[in-house]
Every structure is written in structure tokens, then in C-alpha cells.
Amino acid sequence: METVLKVENLSKIFPKVVANDNVSFDLKKGEIVAILGENGAGKSTLMNCLYGIYHPTKGDIYIKGEKVKLTKIEDAEALGIGMVHQHFMLVEDLTVAENIILGRKTGITPYLDLKKVEKAVKELSDRYNFGLNPKSKIKDLSVGTRQRVEILKMLYRNADILILDEATAVLTPQETVELFKTLKHFVDEGKSILMITHKLEEVMELADRVVVLIDGKMAGSVNRVDTNPRQLANMMVGRDVLMDFDIKPVVHDNLILQVKNLTVKNNHGLEKIKNLSFEIKQGEILGVAGVDGNGQAELAEALTGLMKIDKGEIVIGEKVFTHLKPKMIYEQGMSHIPQDRHERGLVLDMTVNENLALEGISHVPFSYNGIIDFKYIKSHGKAMIKDYNIKCYDGSCPTKELSGGNQQKVIVAREIDRKPNIIIAVQPTRGLDIGATEFVRNKLLEEKERGAAVLLISTELEEILMVSNRIAVIHEGEFMGVIDNKNVDILELGLMMTGMRGDKDEK
Amino acid sequence: MLNAIILFILSGLVMGTPLLIMSMGGVITERSGTLNLGLEGTMLTGAFFSYYFAITTGSVWLGLLGGIAGGLVIALFHGIAMIYWNTNQVVTAVAINMAALGITNTLMGKFSMTTSAGNNISPGFEPLFKINLGEAIIGVNWFFILALIMIPLTWFVIQKTTIGLAIRAVGEYPTAAATMGIRVRRVRMLCFLYSGAIAALAGAALTIGDVRVFVNNMTAGKGFIAFACIVFGRYTAMGTAFGALVFGISEAFRNYIQIFAWSIPGGYMTSIMIPYIITLLLLIFSKQGNAPKAWAIPYEGDDN
Numbered sequence: 001m002e003t004v005l006k007v008e009n010l011s012k013i014f015p016k017v018v019a020n021d022n023v024s025f026d027l028k029k030g031e032i033v034a035i036l037g038e039n040g041a042g043k044s045t046l047m048n049c050l051y052g053i054y055h056p057t058k059g060d061i062y063i064k065g066e067k068v069k070l071t072k073i074e075d076a077e078a079l080g081i082g083m084v085h086q087h088f089m090l091v092e093d094l095t096v097a098e099n100i101i102l103g104r105k106t107g108i109t110p111y112l113d114l115k116k117v118e119k120a121v122k123e124l125s126d127r128y129n130f131g132l133n134p135k136s137k138i139k140d141l142s143v144g145t146r147q148r149v150e151i152l153k154m155l156y157r158n159a160d161i162l163i164l165d166e167a168t169a170v171l172t173p174q175e176t177v178e179l180f181k182t183l184k185h186f187v188d189e190g191k192s193i194l195m196i197t198h199k200l201e202e203v204m205e206l207a208d209r210v211v212v213l214i215d216g217k218m219a220g221s222v223n224r225v226d227t228n229p230r231q232l233a234n235m236m237v238g239r240d241v242l243m244d245f246d247i248k249p250v251v252h253d254n255l256i257l258q259v260k261n262l263t264v265k266n267n268h269g270l271e272k273i274k275n276l277s278f279e280i281k282q283g284e285i286l287g288v289a290g291v292d293g294n295g296q297a298e299l300a301e302a303l304t305g306l307m308k309i310d311k312g313e314i315v316i317g318e319k320v321f322t323h324l325k326p327k328m329i330y331e332q333g334m335s336h337i338p339q340d341r342h343e344r345g346l347v348l349d350m351t352v353n354e355n356l357a358l359e360g361i362s363h364v365p366f367s368y369n370g371i372i373d374f375k376y377i378k379s380h381g382k383a384m385i386k387d388y389n390i391k392c393y394d395g396s397c398p399t400k401e402l403s404g405g406n407q408q409k410v411i412v413a414r415e416i417d418r419k420p421n422i423i424i425a426v427q428p429t430r431g432l433d434i435g436a437t438e439f440v441r442n443k444l445l446e447e448k449e450r451g452a453a454v455l456l457i458s459t460e461l462e463e464i465l466m467v468s469n470r471i472a473v474i475h476e477g478e479f480m481g482v483i484d485n486k487n488v489d490i491l492e493l494g495l496m497m498t499g500m501r502g503d504k505d506e507k
Numbered sequence: 508m509l510n511a512i513i514l515f516i517l518s519g520l521v522m523g524t525p526l527l528i529m530s531m532g533g534v535i536t537e538r539s540g541t542l543n544l545g546l547e548g549t550m551l552t553g554a555f556f557s558y559y560f561a562i563t564t565g566s567v568w569l570g571l572l573g574g575i576a577g578g579l580v581i582a583l584f585h586g587i588a589m590i591y592w593n594t595n596q597v598v599t600a601v602a603i604n605m606a607a608l609g610i611t612n613t614l615m616g617k618f619s620m621t622t623s624a625g626n627n628i629s630p631g632f633e634p635l636f637k638i639n640l641g642e643a644i645i646g647v648n649w650f651f652i653l654a655l656i657m658i659p660l661t662w663f664v665i666q667k668t669t670i671g672l673a674i675r676a677v678g679e680y681p682t683a684a685a686t687m688g689i690r691v692r693r694v695r696m697l698c699f700l701y702s703g704a705i706a707a708l709a710g711a712a713l714t715i716g717d718v719r720v721f722v723n724n725m726t727a728g729k730g731f732i733a734f735a736c737i738v739f740g741r742y743t744a745m746g747t748a749f750g751a752l753v754f755g756i757s758e759a760f761r762n763y764i765q766i767f768a769w770s771i772p773g774g775y776m777t778s779i780m781i782p783y784i785i786t787l788l789l790l791i792f793s794k795q796g797n798a799p800k801a802w803a804i805p806y807e808g809d810d811n
Contacts, residue, residue: 072688091679104687105669111668112671
């Protein structure tokens with residue numbers, strides 16, 4: 001088999017960090033190679049070197065047997081390299097065809113011959129069964145369709161080496177299945193694929209070979225058939241990883257949180273949560289799965305008092321707490337791990353100590369009669385940093401200097417250490433690597449064991465399946481079904497995520 | 508009656524010529540995602556230098572070129588600061604406008620353009636033809652023709668060319684444009700220089716295209732009005748042109764009030780304010796929005 005891409009001893013050194021250290025691998029025609037690694041392992045840097053965005057400090061890149069120097073994106077494109085970005089690089093206000101022709105001419109003159117482009121796009125789309133309408137605006141398309149536009153953009157530019165960056169991060173299970181089919185089709189046609197991922201099951205399903213990166217170095221390169229998920233996880237993290245959590249059944253009967261006929265409107269007057277009812281028992285985790293943007297954010301904000309409730313009731317214990325201010329809800333023992341840790345969870349310019357003290361600041365022992373006890377805040381910070389293994393040089397370190405995983409640990413420490421009776425956790429592991437993810441999931445399970453009622457809202461089905469006692473699927477502000485987390489049919493969950501009602505409604 | 512309507516629209520177009528020209532340049536910059544509040548200062552610079560070079564060289568065409576060159580220098584400083592150094596776009600524009608005001612005023616005094624008989628008269632563009640409407644005679648020069656051509660031309664460039672597509676893309680999502688090989692800062696800078704040149708040309712329309720003298724701060728807020736027209740026009744060429752036309756007509760209306768001494772409440776002072784009041788009302792009651800998503804946000808990425 002012909003080698004289409006070869007990387008030899010590539011190093012990329014930034015002023016402060018070595019992002020890639022002596023990485024070597026190759027990609028053959030018609031092959032899928034996965035680059036597996038944790039956040040910060042150097043995957044993105046490596047891809048950016050291959051796409052002409054960064055220039056390697058050392059080492060060589062060979063494309064189709066020839067040594068090349070990629071100084072800009074056009075160089076990479078001219079050699080047939082195309083990249084599908086994790087965050088879609090599509091202009092929402094433009095049409096599919098306009099996005100695809102962007103940066104190119106349609107003839108000798110600057111005149112934009114959109115008809116010609118639309119025809120070509122249509123042909124290409126039909127060839128791969130993408131079902132795209134070249135005239136639709138991106139903003140009207142679903143996430144899965146947008147990704148097909150991203151891919152088509154590369155095909156239109158005749159790319160035969162495709163780089164996919166965390167391609168399944170935003171897809172539903174069905175969309176993922178479709179994507180994998182497409183990718184296999186590409187490979188059959190003789191294209192080659194380099195996929196960046198941190199998801200082991202993806203690697204096991206698709207890749208021919210796996211290159212594992214750890215701290216910018218090669219931890220190894222193995223054939224898929226010679227490995228298994230556990231081995232890959234260990235290679236990636238550098239130690240044994242907890243892969244399966246033990247979900248203990250709910251032993252208590254008392255309801256901690258009851259939500260009755262909740263309706264929430266956003267500030268455009270649209271109903272984002274429609275007449276939603278559910279309850280969580282002491283020591284139970286209710287997982288809410290669903291595609292992003294189906295009311296998850298509104299549900300969490302309504303419960304925590306950050307958003308106005310239109311109709312319905314929230315009962316904590318025995319008491320009704322429907323229209324309370326966030327602070328009063330907090331005082332009822334509800335903790336919130338917010339979706340956007342930068343916007344809602346932390347004040348990035350403040351120190352770690354200050355962020356840890358932020359919520360309790362108006363209470364003893366953080367302050368007495370409005371006077372802050374800095375000595376206590378310091379010792380409290382020190383203890384928390386130790387207990388929760390937050391990596392920073394000191395509690396006086398500005399929170400923005402911490403890695404994403406450690407920032408999340410600051411929030412988790414603050415929210416959990418006060419022993420809340422309800423925890424609302426929204427996407428608590430988004431963007432975290434395996435180590436930090438494992439930590440956060442473990443903490444949620446520990447809290448549940450202690451007796452907290454946990455509402456876990458996540459778009460990662462895998463995460464929901466790992467820790468929840470029951471699983472609810474949200475679609476357009478309604479639960480499509482609530483099922484026990486036993487022998488769950490993933491495809492059925494996927495269908496519910498797209499709006500089909502489950503028939504196994506538990507009552 | 509029909510005659511009066513034609514009179515208003517025509518004289519509105521003529522009065523609004525500098526504004527129309529300038530806003531057609533400005534809309535290109537705004538679409539590329541840069542906030543251009545410096546049109547005022549650029550126009551003033553163009554007005555002064557076209558006047559100055561027309562007097563010193565005796566040629567209106569060299570005057571025009573000199574004016575555009577002056578505007579380009581201002582736009583170059585302004586653009587580099589905002590687009591390459593990511594300075595605050597509002598503060599930079601305020602500085603540019605104040606600098607332009609100070610420089611033109613100082614140079615006016617230094618070059619002794621003012622005599623006891625008033626400011627020197629420069630050569631100017633003669634009207635190409637005159638329209639006789641009975642009550643008034645309207646002179647039409649080629650700035651007016653240019654303004655009329657620029658409206659469909661600007662629309663065509665934005666909507667129907669690959670250049671326009673690139674401009675729209677860097678205004679909406681510059682990072683995506685960059686991954687398609689478009690140099691975001693270069694596109695924005697070229698748009699900015701273009702609108703600078705056009706604003707200077709509009710300034711020349713005030714001096715050598717109209718009254719043939721330069722007066723301190725003679726643009727009197729036209730640069731900001733042009734900006735308001737763009738916002739009112741929802742960042743489209745056609746909408747912006749409509750806004751500029753409305754402003755031109757209200758200016759014409761003001762002039763007729765003054766010329767024919769129509770009596771209105773508040774008299775002269777009210778009549779002066781009419782165009783500005785109409786602009787304000789239009790802005791308040793029009794449907795706004797549609798701003799490019801990356802509008803006034805500096806591009807942080809690498810340009811390769």
C-alpha cells in the first residue's frame with residue numbers, strides 16, 4: 001500500500017511548552033489512523049502542523065513520498081489535505097454553496113457564479129448520499145447536516161487525506177453511525193483518514209491503527225486488532241483507569257427534589273421547558289440525556305433560580321421553593337455545577353482561594369458581620385486544594401492560569417464540600433481529559449452514596465449510562481421517556497433524542 | 508404637486524450626494540466586521556486636501572487626487588491601529604476624528620487660506636447639466652452620477668462577487684474564513700482603506716464639488732450620519748442608500764424652508780435641526796439589527 005503521509009521526528013516547541021516531541025507515524029492509502037490522547041497531549045498542535053497552520057520546529061513531513069514544507073493552509077490544501085474542525089468553520093448566515101466556494105473564484109473574473117457552484121455541490125452531495133440542499137443557509141441546518149457541509153467543503157477541494165478533529169463530539173448516536181458509514185465509504189474509495197479523538201470506542205470501531213500521544217510524546221503505535229480499550233486507556237493516561245463504575249441501587253424512598261409541571265420561557269417568549277415533571281430520591285442520580293439546546297440549560301437555570309419560572313412548582317423536601325432567588329435556593333442545600341464554567345462557575349481573574357470561598361462568603365466562617373476572614377479563606381483554600389487534588393502552585397494563583405480540568409475541580413470542590421442535598425450538574429466533564437473526567441464522575445457517585453439527590457444533565461450518553469440510576473431523555477423541553485439504567489438499548493435512546501417517544505415509560 | 512415631489516427627491520439626491528458616496532464606502536467596511544466611526548474625520552481631511560491641492564495646483568483633478576491621498580493616510584493609521592494592533596475601535600475613532608479636526612484647522616491657518624475677504628475660492632467641478640424645475644434650478648455634477656452608480660455597484664460587489672463573499676465571511680465568522688485561506692486582516696484593511704478613500708472623495712464633493720471653500724468642521728457630523736444610515740439600512744447597500752436619500756431630502760426640505768422663508772414653529776433653529784431629528788426618529792422607529800456577527804470585534808487569530 002502506498003504511504004500518503006509520513007511524519008518523521010516532528011517536534012513543535014512553543015516558548016513555554018514542548019507540544020510535540022519527536023512524533024513519527026505514517027498513513028497509508030485507504031487507511032484510517034487514529035491519534036488518541038488526552039487534552040493537552042499535543043493532538044491539535046500536530047494536526048495544525050499538518051494543515052500548515054503551525055510550522056514544526058524540527059522534523060519532516062512527507063506527502064505522497066515527497067518531503068514538503070507547509071507554510072500556509074493553501075499549501076496543505078494543494079497537496080490534498082483537508083481538515084474537518086471540531087468547531088464547525090461555517091458562516092451561519094451564508095448558504096451551503098457559499099460556504100463551500102468561500103476563498104475560491106468561480107471563473108476568471110471576481111463574479112460569483114453561484115448557480116455553477118450549487119450544481120457542483122448538489123452533484124457531490126448526491127454522490128455521497130448527503131442529501132444537502134446547496135441553497136439552505138447554515139443556520140437552518142442540524143448539527144449533523146452542518147458536519148456534512150464541513151466534509152463536503154474538503155471534498156469539493158479534492159482532499160484525499162482527511163483530518164477529522166473530534167468529529168463525533170456533537171453528534172447523536174444516529175448521526176455518528178451515519179458519519180462512520182460515510183468515512184468507511186471514503187476509505188473504500190481510496191481516501192485516507194486521520195482522526196483525532198479521545199474516545200476509545202470510536203477508535204475500536206473505525207481505526208486500522210492507533211497512535212497514542214501523552215504529553216506531546218508518542219506513547220506507542222498499535223494495530224487496532226492487537227489492542228483493547230483498557231490497554232489504550234492505560235497508554236493514554238499512563239496509569240490504570242477506572243472504566244466501569246459500580247452503580248449502586250437507590251436505597252432511600254424519600255423524595256428530595258420534586259418538579260411539577262414546570263414551564264419555562266426564554267426571553268423571546270419561546271417555551272423552552274414544557275410542562276415537565278420529575279422527582280429525584282435521596283441517594284439517586286437522574287441522568288438527563290439529549291442533544292444540546294433542547295432545554296437542558298433552561299432546566300438547570302430554572303431549578304437554580306437563575307431563570308424565571310413561568311408555571312409549575314419546585315419542591316425541595318416538603319417545602320415549595322418556586323420563585324426564590326439563587327442565594328436562597330443555595331441556602332436550601334442545592335449546589336450547581338454549571339455548564340459554562342467560565343461564565344457561571346468561576347471568576348477567572350480571582351484567585352483559587354477566592355473562588356472557593358465565593359458562595360459562602362456572606363456566612364460564618366468565611367465572614368463575620370460582613371467582615372471577611374481572609375485567614376480562614378486561605379486555610380480553607382489550602383485544605384481544599386489538597387483534598388480535591390487541584391493542581392496549582394498556591395491558593396493565590398489566579399484561576400485563569402489553571403487547566404480546564406483543574407478549574408472544574410475548583411467548582412466541584414466548592415459545590416460538593418458543603419455536603420449539599422441536591423446537586424445540579426450540567427456537562428460536568430465537557431472538555432476534560434480522562435483523568436479529570438474520572439475524578440468528577442467519582443465525586444458525583446460518592447455524593448450520591450452520601451445521600452445527595454443528583455441531577456446530571458449531559459449530552460454525553462456514555463457519561464449518563466456510566467453513573468445514572470435512571471435516564472431521562474429531553475427533546476424540545478419535554479422528556480421523551482424516563483427509563484431505568486438497566487440493559488438500555490442505546491439506539492432507542494438515540495431515537496428518543498431525536499424526538500420519538502419511548503414506550504418503556506417508567507411510572 | 509408632482510413637480511414638488513420630483514423637486515424634493517432630486518434635490519434630496521443632490522444634497523445627499525456626499526452622504527450617499529460616503530455611506531456606500533462605509534457599508535463595505537462595516538460588512539467586513541470593522542466599526543468605522545472615523546468616516547467624519549476622513550471626510551474632513553479629504554475636504555481640506557482636495558481644496559488645498561485644487562488651489563495650489565489649479566487643477567480640480569489633482570485636487571481630487573490630493574484629497575483622496577489625504578483620506579488614505581488617515582485611514583491607514585486608523586486601520587493599522589484597529590485591525591493590526593487591535594486597539595479599541597471607538598476610542599481610536601474618537602482620536603482620529605479629533606486629530607482630523609485639529610490638523611485641518613491648523614493647516615487652514617498656516618497656509619493662509621483665509622483672507623480678510625473670506626476664505627479663498629478654489630477651482631471646482633462645473634455642473635454637467637442643469638435641471639430646471641420652475642421654482643428652482645438644480646445643478647448636477649459628476650459626483651452625483653458617481654453616487655448613483657455606486658448604489659447598484661456596491662450591492663453587486665457585496666452580493667454577487669467572490670470578493671463580496673469574502674467580505675461577508677470575515678464580518679460574520681473570521682476564523683472560518685481564515686480556514687478557507689482568506690487573510691482576514693488583509694481583507695478588513697483593504698475594505699477600510701477603500702472606505703477611507705471614498706469618504707475623502709465625499710469630502711471633496713463638499714468643497715471642490717460644491718461650495719469651493721473649506722470651512723472649519725464643515726462636515727458637521729455627516730460621517731456619523733452616514734454611519735447611522737448604514738445601521739438604519741441594516742448593513743445592506745440598498746437600505747443604506749435609502750437612509751442617505753431620506754437624509755438628503757430632509758436637508759433639502761430644510762433649505763427650502765430657509766430659502767422661501769416658510770414659517771414653522773421655532774423658526775430658523777428648528778429648521779436647522781430637521782435633518783437630524785428625522786435621522787433620530789428613523790433610527791428609533793426602524794427595525795434594527797442584522798449586524799455582522801463579528802462586527803467591531805478585533806480578530807485575534809493568526810493570519811498566515
